[in-house]
Amino acid sequence: MRNLAVIALAIRIGIALATCTFFQPDEYFQSLEVAHHLVFGYGQLTWEWLTPKPIRSIVYPALNVPIYWILKMLNLDGTAALILFSLTSFFHGLSLSRSISNSVETSLTTMALSYFPWDVSLPRWRALVLIALVGLDSLYYGKLTLTPVNFLLTNASSVSLFYGRSPWHYYLSQALPVLATTALPWVLHGAYLARGSSAPAPLRVLFGLLVWTISVYSLAGHKEWRFLHPLLPSMHVLAAKSFVDSRGAKGGSSSGPLLARRLLITLSVPALIYVTFFHERAQVAVMHHLRHLAPETSRSIGFLMPCHSTPWQAYLHRPDLNNDGVLWALGCEPPLQGQDVTDYQDQTDIFFASPLEYLETRFPDRVNATFPPSFLPRSKPGVDAGGFHPWRHEWPQVLVFFGALLDDPDVRKLLLALGYEEDWKAEYGWEGDSRRRGGVRVWRYLDHI
Known part of the structure; x- marks a missing residue:
């Protein structure tokens, strides 16, 4: 025994x-x-x-x-x-x-x-x-x-x-x-x-x-x-x-x-x-990839994913990215102020309802190659926004998202026109959530190099 x-x-x-x-x-x-x-x-x-x-x-x-x-x-x-x-x-x-x-x-x-x-x-x-x-x-x-x-x-x-x-x-x-x-x-x-x-x-x-x-x-x-x-x-x-x-x-x-x-x-x-x-291995592997990127080639990183789709600083462990404005992901704060749960939409819901519209209205027309911090890239946890969603982003040097986002040809066209190119990708196994299909992709801004 x-x-x-x-x-x-x-x-x-x-x-x-x-x-x-x-x-x-x-x-x-x-x-x-x-x-x-x-x-x-x-x-x-x-x-x-x-x-x-x-x-x-x-x-x-x-x-x-x-x-x-x-x-x-x-x-x-x-x-x-x-x-x-x-x-x-x-x-x-x-x-x-x-x-x-x-x-x-x-x-x-x-x-x-x-x-x-x-x-x-x-x-x-x-x-x-x-x-x-x-x-x-x-x-x-x-x-x-x-x-x-x-x-x-x-x-x-x-x-x-x-x-x-x-x-x-x-x-x-x-x-x-x-x-x-x-x-x-x-x-x-x-x-x-x-x-x-x-x-x-x-x-x-x-x-x-x-x-x-x-x-x-x-x-x-x-x-x-x-x-x-x-x-x-x-x-x-x-x-x-x-x-x-x-x-x-x-x-x-x-x-x-x-x-x-x-x-x-x-x-x-x-x-x-x-x-x-195998299953959802890419969501962990991408953090190891990002951790080993040189700071000068990854001064800011944005995640256009359903919230909490990957680990965070516990795996990334990069103090140079210790700022919500330079390392951010879409938020999903619940209706803590008594909003009707049937009508309430978090940041992730709003983004995936129309990704192209979100990218065109809440990001600048062009990439600032100095990659300044985003003003308010996600909801503040535990803070009542009063029903107003003032999210504003700067284009980061590195974008991380699931390949399904590129199923919209206009999104792909926009990213290419801005100067982003695919730098890394990985896909393992089956995924039931349509938003998380297509593997994990890392696109990096390369026009300034």
């Missing part, structure tokens, strides 16, 4: 080190970017951190602070069935090793359940830990801040619907199949085994936890697969129970059915390899 644990740990570390793809903006902008900003003093903080009532806790990003601090100080800026289900889990491979808060929530939930039920007469230190965490948030924001309360109130409002609305059955019809993938038959059978009073108490607790959490989460309008990620280890426990019981029921001597079942479980491995090495 100890050897299996070592193997499992080695595989998890290997996946974490090998992952070179993009999954979800929060893995950067709610963790690494915040830690980078805290240590180095520059980077991009989203509205969740800058609103008068912040909804994000510094606790999780702080886990990355020692790593960045060490780099700064050193000046180096530049069970067998259960383990089988866990290690072949597509969603674990996709998300667990990434720097996203749901990953640590998954780990902490698993550890908490391993000690359940708690002896309430003993853990006084746990209350002290919670008080310390509140104190850490208040220290970071410079005022008394209860981020869990602010988070709950914000997400209970219409603001969360700005990020999408899903039907009540979303977690049952979409999230569970995606999270469990090929383990789904065993998860469902394990849940069936755990539902009755004759089932072992731990299984009934896990089954009740799943039913309660999914039911409560289904009441919210905005839903995402990853919100259920902390429940996935519990699903694997139920799946392992089903797997072991079904093997015993068949006598356990026939290797054929057992091999077939194991093969079915491991069918998710090819998908895991795909999302680890």
Whole structure:
């Protein structure tokens, strides 16, 4: 069993080190970017951190602070069935090793359940830990801040619907199949085994936890697969129970059915390899490319992409671009001032509604070869613009966008006429969002060279 644990740990570390793809903006902008900003003093903080009532806790990003601090100080800026289900889990491979808060929530939930039920007469230190965490948030924001309360109130409002609305059955019809993938038959059978009073108490607790959490989460309008990620280890426990019981029921001597079942479980491995090495890899690779550009050939960089499509200074780490006016991306601030979420449009929405019109009305007629900072290239997080969108840009030396933008021949014609030429491109895998198709392109202004 100890050897299996070592193997499992080695595989998890290997996946974490090998992952070179993009999954979800929060893995950067709610963790690494915040830690980078805290240590180095520059980077991009989203509205969740800058609103008068912040909804994000510094606790999780702080886990990355020692790593960045060490780099700064050193000046180096530049069970067998259960383990089988866990290690072949597509969603674990996709998300667990990434720097996203749901990953640590998954780990902490698993550890908490391993000690359940708690002896309430003993853990006084746990209350002290919670008080310390509140104190850490208040220290970071410079005022008394209860981020869990602010988070709950914000997400209970219409603001969360700005990020999408899903039907009540979303977690049952979409999230569970995606999270469990090929383990789904065993998860469902394990849940069936755990539902009755004759089932072992731990299984009934896990089954009740799943039913309660999914039911409560289904009441919210905005839903995402990853919100259920902390429940996935519990699903694997139920799946392992089903797997072991079904093997015993068949006598356990026939290797054929057992091999077939194991093969079915491991069918998710090819998908895991795909999302680890290929899917949306270009969105990470472009930051490595930009990081190594000479400062004189990349004095300003603009991203004409859906907001948060790439990592930011946590990967770029270029203090020469420590200014929103010289390093900018389109914003997507939510309707924090009570605007009607059905009519509200952020900067990204307005740009992609008519890219050519945006480029012709909010940029100068020609490129200023000194590349001055843009006056207001994106919305200010947490600041009420009063319904007015005064975005104004200067043409940057480097433009980054998805190839789909060039499907409009007039946009391509405009960029060529201004003196931009393609400098770098990369495309990996399939992309469902039409705005993000065509790979990542880097175009650089070359007329002055």
